[in-house]
Amino acid sequence: MSCSWGPSLVSGNRIGALSVSRLSHLLGKSLIFFMIYLNLPGVSYSGEIRLAVAASLNPAISTITAEYHRSHPAISFSISAGGSGLLARQIANGAPFDLYLAASDEWISFLEQAGKVTAGTVAVLAVNRLVFVGVSGSASSLVDLLKFQRIALGSPGSVASGRFAEAALRKAGLYEKLAEQGRLIMAQDVRQALVYADRGEVDGAFVFSTDAALASHVVTLFEVPRDLYPRAICPLALTSSGESNPEAASFFVFLQSAEASAVLQRYGFMIEPARP
Structure with missing residues (x-):
């Protein structure tokens, strides 16, 4: 995509x-x-x-x-x-x-x-800072996302967190594989991506650290390395x-x-x- x-x-x-x-x-x-x-x-x-x-x-x-x-x-x-x-x-x-x-x-x-x-x-x-949220203990780095089937991020064309997530995944060499296999779920904004994760509708989501603090059922699994995105x-x-x-x-x-x-x-x- x-x-x-x-x-x-x-x-x-x-x-x-x-x-x-x-x-x-x-x-x-x-x-x-x-x-x-x-x-x-x-x-x-x-x-x-x-x-x-x-x-x-x-x-x-x-x-x-x-x-x-x-x-x-x-x-x-x-x-x-x-x-x-x-x-x-x-x-x-x-x-x-x-x-x-x-x-x-x-x-x-x-x-x-x-x-x-x-x-x-x-x-x-x-x-702000980009992080990945999900169920506690389910991942600790970007590479671990390869075992996930559904990953939420804001639509990169209009959502800043989604654009940063795409940049990080591309730099890590993971974006094409995840996209081709249909594992990336696009959200209309960062809050919707968080809601998807909080409700268990996806395995995890890329959000800003300030959004992660508002989650009820998921936690911050790791911070995305800052040299991977603007x-x-x-x-x-x-x-x-x-x-x-x-x-x-x-x-x-x-x-x-x-x-x-x-x-x-x-x-x-x-x-x-x-x-x-």
Whole structure:
């Protein structure tokens, strides 16, 4: 089974904390839009921030938004969770999301080319790790997967964990054999892959470590060697729609704060050392 890996990865120097000058520009620009919006007849400002969130990030982001709402009660959130690629395509097709939070950086260049994201509004939110879950003691390395009949992974064309899993299996020389024998079960997102394993519908599944922590009946059998797949950077991007929403611009900055980082770490994400 062949799957497209989507657009090429974004180079490391294009992702970083939002600069002070860029932030000033965004907030100033957003304020102008905000004042115009308030003066339009028959229109009221709702204070809503629309988020497109990768499935693996959703639990942590849901907690962060709940805490943010408690201190900013006028702000509400609309969250759509799913595969990073699926959400990116929706944004490219005009879905009015303010912020895009992905499980890998591969779709950022795609959105830049579509004119939906600019390089100055992209930052590293966190870093994740790829693991394999299953029944305790059933496997301890990638080679052990050859004895399994059903292995779940997110569809590589739209799910970051699935793309990383395919990369690791190919590098280990196992992907073609498993695919040709029909042993790879594609899931619509990482959470579905975890559910398949948790319900015993497959022998095991490739998921992120943060997802594995939510399992009820399976455990992490091993961490996939990090030299077998691209670094699992989780980027945060303010979309072109979000740039005209002052509340979204403020929340974009908050997500890079120590307070938000602490929540992400509680959910098992790693934070970049240079993060403010």
